[in-house]
Amino acid sequence: MRSISVVLLLLVARECVAQNTQNTPIDLPSLTPVLEDTPPKENAEKPRESYLIPILEIVGFDFALNRFNLRYIDQESFDVTSSSVARNLRSGWVTDNDNFEINQFLHPYQGSIYHTAARSAGLGFWTSAAYTFAGSALWEVAGETTLPSKNDQIASGIGGVFFGEPLFRMASLTLERGNGPPGFWRGVGATLISPATGFNRFAFGDRFDPIFPSHKPAFFTQWNFGATIAERRVEGTSTRSRRHEGVADFSMSYGLPGEPYYAYRRPFDYFNFEFTASSSNVFENFMTRGLLAGSEYSGGNTYHGVWGLYGTYDYMAPQVFRVSSTGLSLGTTGQWGFRGPLILQGSALGGVGYGAAGTVEGVTGDRDYHYGVTPQGLLTVRLMFGKVASLDLSGRGYQITHAGAVNNRGWENIVRGDAAVTMRLFGPHAVTVKYLITRRNAHYPELGVVDQRRGTIGVFYTVVGNRRLGAVE
Secondary structure, three states: OHHHHHHHHHHHHHHOOOOOOOOOOOOOOOOOOOOOOOOOOOOOOOOOOOOHHHHHHHHHHHHHHHHHHHHHOOHHHHOOOHHHHHHHHHOOOEOOOOOHHHHHHHHHHHHHHHHHHHHOOOOOHHHHHHHHHHHHHHHHHHOOOOOOEHHHHHHHHHHHHHHHHHHHHHHHHHHHOOOOOOOHHHHHHHHHHOHHHHHHHHHOHHHHOOOOOOOOOOEEEEEEEEEEEEEEEEOOOOOOOOOOOEEEEEEEEEOOOOOOOOOOOOOOOOEEEEEEEEOOOEEEEEEEEEEEEEEEEEOOOOEEEEEEEEEEEEEEOOOOEEEEEEEEEEEEEEEEEOOOOEEEEEEEEEEEEEEEEEEOOOOOOOOOOEEEEEEEEEEEEEEEEOOOEEEEEEEEEEEEOOOOOOOOOOEEEEEEEEEEEEEEEEOOEEEEEEEEEEEEEEEEOOOEEEEEEEEEEEEEEEEEOOOOOOOOO
């Protein structure tokens, strides 16, 4: 877990430079959705793909993780034998009772290792996704003595893809930026963002040295470092939370619409990645969404956008409760220009996933959280006032239903909304004031109605990726 914080901290250190979105023209493809990687138009050298190397790496990683867990975590759960493997192969798949952080964060991160191992060995997105799904199944059957878990298979085998692809893209962008071959520190940064990428480049030398071509997307990064200065909450059954906390967050939008020589030919050619750490909760949220397949649209110089099918992975733990979902959504992301310096960017998504939610304390069965099919939605708006200021508004909603749950006993509604004003001071330096509210409304026969809310106001020192505050010219 600590390695993830290092990943983001190094990303902060290495990517805190001005954005350069002046691209070399490439041939625009048709707007027909493409579901697999296609050869780049540039004359860049491609890594020689290997189907065997990631198989060996996934099996080796699972074996090493099992041995570590056997020695330091739980001997009974990880003392795998041929008898336990045979039993798991014959048994049905269940919903397990591991704690929320293991199931909803560590398992997706484990899946991201599988995915990036295959991607950095030269394989395409969908082939790598198949490796991730198979690697997760291998772990469920032969990595643990417990019965294979369907919730872990979704979190690792699918959520790991949606988590891993942004990490692979950010690591590749770190290697790609700059003049000439990547130096030592860029190599270290890429390795910490995506360990499998760095390992394959180190272990196999020239074979995987060629860098995955980004095709020069328009992207925007923002870092916030500060603290909450005010809080209002309704805690329900949870323990007392900390009213004041240090907060650091990072966000990246990659492949923003409006860049004239950028085309969406590959899955996750557009994605958004968000991460928040706090002094009271360490990993407070990871949220990713990426365009799996879709098309572009434009209206001259007035608006540009993409629409299609998005893959999403969300993990949020705002002290008083937790929620996570892996899902698919239909939606759009676009940029609209107005008279004068006003630029509007935004995304709207609606879909369904398989999610989990629960209070920090409370009883909803054998575990302290509830699984179920999860209808979900997202709306984000970013209004930029030239190079001076920006206003960000976003809202997310999840309903954890009893469909697909272990028992038909209850449901939960989760809402998260925030509003932030960023004022640029000089260069990449800015200040941000943010209001964030999260609310959980749960209905269970043995608990009645549980209402939990937490609202905070925070003040942050901000580093922005470019002086246009994310607008694509």
